[in-house]
Amino acid sequence: MPHKRMFKDGQLHVMVWAGLLFVLVFAYGPMVGAVIAFQKFLPTKGLFGSEWIGFDNFRYIYSLPDTTQVIYNTVFIAVMKMVAGLAAPIVTALLLNELRSRLFKRFVQTVVYMPHFLSWVILSGVLIDILSPNYGIVNDLIAALGMKRTFFLGNEQWFPYVLVTTDVWKEFGFGTIVYLAALTGINPMLYEAAVIDGASRWKQTLHVTLPGVVPIVVLMATLSLGNVLNAGFDQVFNLYSPSVYSTGDILDTYVYRLGLVNFEFGVATAVGLFKAVVSLVLISFSYGLAYRFAGYRIF
Template sequence: MSSKRWRMQLPLHVMIWPGLILVLLFCYGPMVGLIIAFQDFVPTNGLFGSEFVGLKHFEYMYSLPQTTEVIRNTLFISVMKIVAGLLAPIATALLLNEIRRESFKRSVQTLIYLPHFLSWVILSGILIEVLSPTNGIVNSLLASMGVEPIFFLGDQSWFPFVMVGTDVWKEFGFGTIVYLAALTSINPSLYEAAVIDGANRWQQTLYITLPGMLPIIVLMLTLSLGNVLNAGFDQIFNLYNPSVYATGDILDTYVYRLAFVNAQFSVATAVGLFKSVISFTLISISYWVAYRFANYRIF
């Protein structure tokens, strides 16, 4: 880069510095703590005063029966969220695209987008009341139809699906906006030509709308692969309980309990590092796939 070009771009670089400093301090600085995974960490001895034990805690982590169970739960819940979180906004965007009354269309978009702005701390309190087996509105409706009350948040078989369903309900409005934006890029003359050829609305959707949305669908799907080990700590931590650990405990909540409940800091760091390495690998693969099939670049 020439000195003249560098001087012209210097103000832009200066604008980046505050954000870069924050990233270094709060994202990369704490990574020094990963050394705990290779130590018999004792808080009173400090970060560098504890005994190094190599891969002892990783071996212990793999020997725990809960580790396999937690990984299985994490993969099941996250994959279900990825699939449902892809299909729901696509279907909603296609339905909204058929609405010709703009005021109604905008109202629906606003209503389905609102839950995205609410934290899981707030939503968990609402869901606990709504799904309560004694006085929740869902079980009241089921009782009116002669169905026995269901303990949605305390039943191991129901809990993972409740997590998937509530997550989709919270986030599908944001995805819908993304796909509606993709629909605006489709050339209207294609629909006009299809009408002349006698295509009905379903055929127009099948042969014009969906192929036109395909690049953004591929992009969103491939980018979501990097989150396959992030099943939603905020959501599950605020909604789970010991009775559903068998099917609802995920890597993030497992790390939390190991560190802050059992005080097994070294083992918790080893589990967290294991997850980070796998996630980094998946993110790298997903970005390569996004570049290969959707022409997506990060710079």
């Protein structure tokens, strides 16, 4: 009977309800604060006592000279991360798949996967030292080659590419494991048939391996579309400075400065709400593409 089954699976239900309660309190509960985007919010008057001003905060956002540049920076950095974040793990997985030594293969997998577990608070300190123009190992190497030292984290031209490179370095190990798992699902008989036909290792990779991972590549690519406006707050916040705002400032850091530094709570909430709505549309679109081209379903 249903009630007996519910009692029998009671522990599982408790686990589900605990997670659901967490989501309701910390994810859906704060959504009430979205009304601040339509208010001239004053902490002394509270959420329901502040003056209602409609879409004035949104109009003010679009009148700011930095808004267009911040949106461009966000999309530019996020798209570069998406493209590089797809290419690097695919190439790495294909190279690891060709290794004959299982011990060395596992060693490489472990090494490239380790940065994924480190926070940007830790990695930013490491990168600041490595990229330092005075004593950083990168600039020491550049100087040894007879070239001019470069302040990568303070140069507005280099900074976006530093963000992309370091993000790929941190995360490509995780993607590599995903694609290696996809490679294990390829039927070995296909390789045997290719060998009988006289295909070289390159031809096997081109005509067997790559077609075998195309579905997971399409899936990962379409699902990543929802992150077009997520350029990585933790990374940017810990690495950027006012000297690179013109090319490194993104929506998340813009919201942070407007709300918590300049105390423009309504304006900051309006920017955050704009980003949330656009992200919702893109995520819905990406899941539709994932279902159509890769057969991916949430349920």
